[in-house]
Amino acid sequence: MGVDTGSRLLPVSGSGGRLRDLRAHEQVHGRLPNTGAADLIAAVRDAGLTGRGGAAFPTHRKLSAVAAGRHPVVVANAAEGEPVSGKDQLLLSAAPHLVLDGLQLAARAVGARDAVVYVHAGPLVALMRDLVARRAADRVDAVAVRVVDAPARFISGQESAVVSRLNGGSALPRTVPPAVFQKGVGGRPTLVQNVETLAHLALIARNGPAWFRSRGTAEEPGTMLLTIGGAVHAPGVVEADIGTPVGMLLGLGGGPSRQVQALLIGGYHGTWLPAEDLPISVAGLRPYGATPGAGVLVALPSDVCGLVETARAVGYLAGESAGQCGPCRSGLPALAATMRGLATPGRAGAAPERIAQLAGLVEGRGACHHPDGTARFVRSALAVFHDEIVAHQDGWCRATHPAPVLPIPSTGSGAR
Ligand code: SF4
Numbered sequence: 001m002g003v004d005t006g007s008r009l010l011p012v013s014g015s016g017g018r019l020r021d022l023r024a025h026e027q028v029h030g031r032l033p034n035t036g037a038a039d040l041i042a043a044v045r046d047a048g049l050t051g052r053g054g055a056a057f058p059t060h061r062k063l064s065a066v067a068a069g070r071h072p073v074v075v076a077n078a079a080e081g082e083p084v085s086g087k088d089q090l091l092l093s094a095a096p097h098l099v100l101d102g103l104q105l106a107a108r109a110v111g112a113r114d115a116v117v118y119v120h121a122g123p124l125v126a127l128m129r130d131l132v133a134r135r136a137a138d139r140v141d142a143v144a145v146r147v148v149d150a151p152a153r154f155i156s157g158q159e160s161a162v163v164s165r166l167n168g169g170s171a172l173p174r175t176v177p178p179a180v181f182q183k184g185v186g187g188r189p190t191l192v193q194n195v196e197t198l199a200h201l202a203l204i205a206r207n208g209p210a211w212f213r214s215r216g217t218a219e220e221p222g223t224m225l226l227t228i229g230g231a232v233h234a235p236g237v238v239e240a241d242i243g244t245p246v247g248m249l250l251g252l253g254g255g256p257s258r259q260v261q262a263l264l265i266g267g268y269h270g271t272w273l274p275a276e277d278l279p280i281s282v283a284g285l286r287p288y289g290a291t292p293g294a295g296v297l298v299a300l301p302s303d304v305c306g307l308v309e310t311a312r313a314v315g316y317l318a319g320e321s322a323g324q325c326g327p328c329r330s331g332l333p334a335l336a337a338t339m340r341g342l343a344t345p346g347r348a349g350a351a352p353e354r355i356a357q358l359a360g361l362v363e364g365r366g367a368c369h370h371p372d373g374t375a376r377f378v379r380s381a382l383a384v385f386h387d388e389i390v391a392h393q394d395g396w397c398r399a400t401h402p403a404p405v406l407p408i409p410s411t412g413s414g415a416r
Pocket residue numbers: 155172173174320321322323324325326327328329365366367368369370371
């Protein structure tokens with residue numbers, strides 16, 4: 001094997017390559033290995049694989065917890081509700097068999113006889129159904145897989161929302177406990193695992209923990225997919241070592257297309273940070289109160305108003321809540337309205353104090369982390385866009401470019 005520096009998950013750079021044909025996939029990666037359950041979990045533990053859906057939880061601990069229960073279910077979660085992220089959809093489109101291999105291996109590791117691919121409604125549903133049927137016909141898979149479509153909502157990929165949908169209800173979060181690894185689909189222990197995590201698992205089973213650890217950092221091994229957006233020449237999905245500095249990642253996105261004033265890291269539940277060359281890893285971002293989340297990096301150009309962009313995103317987040325809990329019913333709409341005031345020169349007044357107060361009121365009070373993530377996002381805006389706040393309070397705005405940067409889908413557009 002040569003020096004391993006390129007993309008591991010994606011066939012060639014970005015979306016250009018496709019490994020949808022099973023034979024082509026096997027020529028590149030080899031056949032599904034026969035590793036036993038205990039050895040699989042040990043390999044994942046030794047590799048140091050963590051979840052790539054946003055929480056960065058150690059994957060071997062999830063596998064072990066579900067394996068300890070009776071009649072478990074495994075779910076490949078591709079419900080990428082974050083509008084700024086496109087990495088899971090690209091991975092499924094470009095290397096679907098790697099994900100399906102990982103799903104089979106996860107099922108073997110926990111002793112599951114039922115497996116599900118949960119993916120946003122759209123062309124990928126038909127693709128995955130076709131590939132699952134072909135693999136079944138070729139007797140590649142030991143465990144039967146069904147493909148279930150997820151509504152295109154921000155919160156439909158949250159673990160308990162996934163389980164609710166698979167149990168025949170709405171794709172809305174529910175109160176925990178019990179955790180889904182204890183009581184999930186059909187009341188059975190359920191492993192809900194992000195599709196990128198499963199693809200890494202499929203490669204670890206083939207190449208071993210040492211190979212996986214040859215990239216990334218000692219504490220956070222491996223590569224990760226990142227969606228690079230905003231003021232770069234070539235926005236899109238890239239694969240890079242965990243711990244890669246921001247400047248290098250922006251370079252992989254074609255380099256900055258305009259002067260950059262701030263970075264959005266982790267998406268709409270993430271954090272605005274000043275434009276500094278920080279390493280993108282949990283440890284590298286911890287001192288700044290940020291995390292890589294699901295690998296989102298947006299460069300905000302200097303000629304666009306960060307307060308306007310934040311207000312647009314918070315309005316979207318307020319509309320995406322399930323409206324089941326107090327913080328989402330009244331707190332987030334109030335936060336969105338106050339954020340709109342702050343984004344309007346001459347109407348900013350005491351909005352920063354009110355926003356800080358509302359963020360404190362919604363935090364920790366929902367059945368899921370939607371209010372918490374929204375509170376973190378607005379707090380970071382108050383810190384990073386301080387100069388804009390002063391300008392708006394004085395009745396003017398420094399922005400000169402009218403075009404928005406952050407993608408905002410129509411609110412609540414997906415079926416529940
Ligand atoms: S906190 Fe909000 S998004 Fe989460 S379950 Fe409650 S209403 Fe739904």
